[in-house]
Amino acid sequence: MAISEFEIRRIEKLIGGLVEKRRPAPHIRSKLDIGFRVTGQSFEIFTVRPRWDKPEKTMEELVAKATYVKSRKTWKLFWMRADLKWHSYPPLAETKHLEDVLREIDDDPNGCFWG
Template sequence: MTVISILENTIKTNLENIRPPEHMRDQLDIGYSFINNVLILFEIRPSFIDKDKILNIEFAKTRYFKSKEIWKIYWKRANDNWDPYKIEEVSNIDAFFKIIKEDKYGCFLG
């Protein structure tokens, strides 16, 4: 198994722990993209204006810096800018998801 597939499995496992209950997922779910060492989490929900239109609303991002072996954490402001999160970096992807789930400052899920 390659490092990428191990990481992808870790992401999927952690994502399951923050997704809404299955019966709600047609109204709100959480997805991700992972490209070039950048992981972005986003809400998947119908538009309030057009229920047939599905929106992907980004809310959390982390980027892996191989030279430092750290993941830097960012949150998306209302003005669409990514700002560093108060806890700016972690050493592994599990710690990133723990911060997202706890959301102490109300930047991600709440």
């Protein structure tokens, strides 16, 4: 069973708040911006920037991913390692609250998400 439309709107509002807080100034956004997408029971946060070899095209660099496990009512947090695969984020691998996931991504105490 998928997440309800009501929950999707709540999730989008919470993630949108984090993304909006971290976005660069408007005059820089054509060179670097932050976005997110909700797909199924997961969301991804990513940066958007022009490609170095074709500046007219943009590329996304994934920052963080979280997946809701409905059967356990928990969120699992992942980070992208150098092997370009998602790995569980050990300091907060699982939590019941989306707010905890977003706080961990924002604070980034280990430099795994924002560098």
